[in-house]
Amino acid sequence: MTGGADPPQIAYSQWLHACKQAGWQGTPAAEPVAVRDALGRVTAAAVWARWSVPRFACAAMDGIAIAIAAVPPDAGETGPWRLAAGTFVPVDTGDPMPAGTDTVLIREHVTPGRDGSAQISGPARRGRHVRPPGEDIEAGELLLPAGHQLSPADLAAIAATGHSTVQAARRPVVAIIPTGDEIQPVGSALGPAGVVDSNSLMLAARADQIGAFPLVRDIQPDDRETIAAELRRAAVAADLVVIIAGSSAGRDDYTAAVIAEAGELAVSGVAVRPGRPALLGYARPGAGPGADPVPVIGIPGYPLAAAVTFELFAVPLLAALQGCPTPDRSWQEVRLGCDWDSPPGVEEWVPVALGAPDVAVARDVSCGDGALVAMPQRRGAGTISQLMRASAWWPIPIGQGHFAGGADIHVHPLPGGSGWR
Amino acid sequence: MTGGADPPQIAYSQWLHACKQAGWQGTPAAEPVAVRDALGRVTAAAVWARWSVPRFACAAMDGIAIAIAAVPPDAGETGPWRLAAGTFVPVDTGDPMPAGTDTVLIREHVTPGRDGSAQISGPARRGRHVRPPGEDIEAGELLLPAGHQLSPADLAAIAATGHSTVQAARRPVVAIIPTGDEIQPVGSALGPAGVVDSNSLMLAARADQIGAFPLVRDIQPDDRETIAAELRRAAVAADLVVIIAGSSAGRDDYTAAVIAEAGELAVSGVAVRPGRPALLGYARPGAGPGADPVPVIGIPGYPLAAAVTFELFAVPLLAALQGCPTPDRSWQEVRLGCDWDSPPGVEEWVPVALGAPDVAVARDVSCGDGALVAMPQRRGAGTISQLMRASAWWPIPIGQGHFAGGADIHVHPLPGGSGWR
Numbered sequence: 067m068t069g070g071a072d073p074p075q076i077a078y079s080q081w082l083h084a085c086k087q088a089g090w091q092g093t094p095a096a097e098p099v100a101v102r103d104a105l106g107r108v109t110a111a112a113v114w115a116r117w118s119v120p121r122f123a124c125a126a127m128d129g130i131a132i133a134i135a136a137v138p139p140d141a142g143e144t145g146p147w148r149l150a151a152g153t154f155v156p157v158d159t160g161d162p163m164p165a166g167t168d169t170v171l172i173r174e175h176v177t178p179g180r181d182g183s184a185q186i187s188g189p190a191r192r193g194r195h196v197r198p199p200g201e202d203i204e205a206g207e208l209l210l211p212a213g214h215q216l217s218p219a220d221l222a223a224i225a226a227t228g229h230s231t232v233q234a235a236r237r238p239v240v241a242i243i244p245t246g247d248e249i250q251p252v253g254s255a256l257g258p259a260g261v262v263d264s265n266s267l268m269l270a271a272r273a274d275q276i277g278a279f280p281l282v283r284d285i286q287p288d289d290r291e292t293i294a295a296e297l298r299r300a301a302v303a304a305d306l307v308v309i310i311a312g313s314s315a316g317r318d319d320y321t322a323a324v325i326a327e328a329g330e331l332a333v334s335g336v337a338v339r340p341g342r343p344a345l346l347g348y349a350r351p352g353a354g355p356g357a358d359p360v361p362v363i364g365i366p367g368y369p370l371a372a373a374v375t376f377e378l379f380a381v382p383l384l385a386a387l388q389g390c391p392t393p394d395r396s397w398q399e400v401r402l403g404c405d406w407d408s409p410p411g412v413e414e415w416v417p418v419a420l421g422a423p424d425v426a427v428a429r430d431v432s433c434g435d436g437a438l439v440a441m442p443q444r445r446g447a448g449t450i451s452q453l454m455r456a457s458a459w460w461p462i463p464i465g466q467g468h469f470a471g472g473a474d475i476h477v478h479p480l481p482g483g484s485g486w487r
Numbered sequence: 488m489t490g491g492a493d494p495p496q497i498a499y500s501q502w503l504h505a506c507k508q509a510g511w512q513g514t515p516a517a518e519p520v521a522v523r524d525a526l527g528r529v530t531a532a533a534v535w536a537r538w539s540v541p542r543f544a545c546a547a548m549d550g551i552a553i554a555i556a557a558v559p560p561d562a563g564e565t566g567p568w569r570l571a572a573g574t575f576v577p578v579d580t581g582d583p584m585p586a587g588t589d590t591v592l593i594r595e596h597v598t599p600g601r602d603g604s605a606q607i608s609g610p611a612r613r614g615r616h617v618r619p620p621g622e623d624i625e626a627g628e629l630l631l632p633a634g635h636q637l638s639p640a641d642l643a644a645i646a647a648t649g650h651s652t653v654q655a656a657r658r659p660v661v662a663i664i665p666t667g668d669e670i671q672p673v674g675s676a677l678g679p680a681g682v683v684d685s686n687s688l689m690l691a692a693r694a695d696q697i698g699a700f701p702l703v704r705d706i707q708p709d710d711r712e713t714i715a716a717e718l719r720r721a722a723v724a725a726d727l728v729v730i731i732a733g734s735s736a737g738r739d740d741y742t743a744a745v746i747a748e749a750g751e752l753a754v755s756g757v758a759v760r761p762g763r764p765a766l767l768g769y770a771r772p773g774a775g776p777g778a779d780p781v782p783v784i785g786i787p788g789y790p791l792a793a794a795v796t797f798e799l800f801a802v803p804l805l806a807a808l809q810g811c812p813t814p815d816r817s818w819q820e821v822r823l824g825c826d827w828d829s830p831p832g833v834e835e836w837v838p839v840a841l842g843a844p845d846v847a848v849a850r851d852v853s854c855g856d857g858a859l860v861a862m863p864q865r866r867g868a869g870t871i872s873q874l875m876r877a878s879a880w881w882p883i884p885i886g887q888g889h890f891a892g893g894a895d896i897h898v899h900p901l902p903g904g905s906g907w908r
Contacts, residue, residue: 101673101688102673102688102691105692105695105696119871119872121682122679122680158740159788159789160682160732161680162669202871203872217692218688218692218794219790219794219871219875219877221688222688222689222790222871223685223875226683230674248582252522252646256538256542256649259543259583261542261581264644264646264647267639267642268639269639271526271638271642275526311581368581369640369643373639449623450623450624450643451540451623451644453640454630454641454643456640481638
């Protein structure tokens with residue numbers, strides 16, 4: 067199982083290649099979404115401004131609107147000079163410029179007279195304190211490209227330029243099938259050999275973070291036919307199916323056979339630690355052989371291995387299904403807080419805690435420049451507490467062995483792991 | 488309005504002080520939330536493990552479980568040696584250890600015999616390949632402190648240690664009241680002087696990002712009594728009320744008077760740019776004078792000023808109402824891509840685009856060390872496109888004037904602005 071395993075990036079390519087060969091499209095579907103509901107969604111097409119912002123010339127300050135032609139030729143820089151009644155209109159910031167006016171004098175420079183005239187104590191220059199139409203955004207301008215995740219300001223700009231809906235990539239559905247006779251739903255009165263289905267919860271939450279729609283299915287017993295039937299059912303409504311546990315070579319591990327039977331098992335085992343027993347393939351949904359294939363991942367049941375497998379294979383696929391390029395994870399350079407030896411022949415994913423340089427654990431590591439210190443969590447694929455206490459992943463490429471404490475390493479922070487949102 | 492304005496941090500303190508003097512509690516309310524719905528929520532109390540993980544001793548590898556006493560004294564490191572039929576039980580990873588067993592021999596070292604015995608080709612050490620109860624998490628252990636934002640791994644750990652719900656801070660409700668005769672709902676057929684209510688959309692989305700629950704109210708006309716009545720109604724159901732526009736000194740700007748009448752106007756104008764006309768106070772909800780006060784912010788209608796005012800005053804208040812400490816924004820050191828002069832006497836908030844050092848705009852800035860380059864957006868409070876194209880805020884403290892291109896500056900990235908989630 068482990069000897070001939072390929073690195074994760076190659077396994078990912080092999081998987082997608084097999085799916086495409088079998089007729090999988092893998093293209094994002096678009097749907098119209100109300101702008102008010104589109105936060106975090108990804109544009110499925112470029113957005114162009116229908117209207118200019120502002121749509122009309124408007125006052126940029128509170129004051130009076132005038133035609134520059136009404137200004138006496140001898141009006142100086144500081145005045146005072148006088149405007150006759152009926153030659154000006156009071157305006158507030160944002161008001162459209164009244165017909166025939168082209169300039170705003172700010173209210174601080176205007177003293178109204180009893181006869182409807184006004185005394186002015188400042189300069190008048192044509193067009194001053196007026197925002198021309200399109201100053202901010204011109205009608206016809208490209209606002210946003212396709213594949214862009216929408217921020218609060220994007221929503222405001224889309225609405226301000228005349229759209230009430232936006233074409234967004236449909237949220238891909240990931241069906242999550244927990245398996246195992248010992249697995250019990252969250253909230254169960256647990257028997258002596260029971261294990262809570264915490265993996266489904268973790269993966270569903272992670273799917274939600276990256277814009278996918280998780281669909282957690284019922285827990286399936288260790289029965290090959292039952293799991294096979296559930297896989298075919300789940301694939302009908304899903305863009306990706308994840309089967310948890312049953313991917314190592316134990317007695318009750320039917321996942322590989324089930325995937326092969328429902329479609330094809332393209333990859334069995336990946337050179338990653340933890341997560342070696344990962345399975346990659348596809349299933350044809352429903353009963354008929356003609357349906358389009360749906361990618362399937364067999365995810366090991368150990369929590370840390372489950373998390374790594376999901377990051378490596380589900381996250382980029384779910385990004386691609388939203389029209390995003392392969393995730394460009396944000397990397398951060400930090401300082402390793404202790405020595406670390408990575409096993410040969412595998413890409414190791416190490417959850418690390420990030421701390422300020424003055425934390426006690428890092429006493430022996432020089433951090434005069436203020437770099438954060440990364441403390442790897444103790445090894446062991448089963449320890450969910452490791453992941454809970456980590457704030458970043460440190461992926462170590464194959465072929466890199468010994469790291470000395472104090473080395474600069476590159477990690478990618480977990481979402482929400484540090485700082486404010 | 489501007490001369491005597493205080494810096495934002497002082498204005499914030501004055502505001503909260505006035506609210507507290509008037510009887511505002513400002514303490515987060517807790518509610519039980521199903522673990523499956525708790526992603527991103529903030530713990531309202533510490534979470535302790537009810538159960539150990541694992542709950543029982545279990546196999547850490549696939550193989551056979553034995554009692555170490557059954558191993559012949561002359562069994563060496565590599566074998567072969569033999570186990571009699573009935574002295575071992577096959578186990579898979581995660582299986583509870585059968586009664587009377589204490590050690591696992593991995594399947595790669597086990598060759599079953601026809602008579603029910605097994606030949607072993609490896610060592611046997613007491614307790615090897617067995618996970619003791621509590622190896623990951625001990626019952627009674629502190630899992631998470633109060634005030635912690637829940638991640639996918641946190642949810643898994645909470646569920647695995649015996650909880651199906653978690654006490655979380657109630658999402659604070661922020662009522663957003665758009666005002667202005669010219670403001671039209673998103674999707675309107677806009678008249679010649681109409682402006683789309685894009686600010687409500689932007690602020691509601693931002694509130695959502697930080698865990699608050701936005702409640703956008705109907706657009707109110709420029710009528711003092713109408714706005715006053717709406718403020719009192721909105722305050723009944725809200726933890727914070729935001730009134731958009733009407734905070735400068737124009738003809739139709741009733742917000743300051745409305746807040747003063749409904750409670751107290753504690754701060755009128757803040758030394759920040761953009762956002763100077765911000766108003767801070769509180770309102771007593773409903774008709775009666777005895778109700779607890781609700782904080783109110785009068786937010787300028789210019790989009791960039793609205794965004795800055797919301798960041799400075801609404802975001803920390805909504806964090807505090809979730810039991811989070813004052814937001815510890817995540818700072819990033821970047822290199823300024825051009826010269827910049829900040830006006831005296833105000834804290835300036837500059838939206839900046841972040842780019843790789845090889846972007847053309849930064850040709851004159853030395854970036855041999857790979858630091859990102861920050862390009863300030865052109866000034867002008869009304870330009871929503873600035874904020875849309877920015878990926879970070881650069882807040883410049885009062886008293887810092889000239890910055891030369893190439894200077895190291897500290898910015899805080901907008902959520903989702905860079906990298907993958």
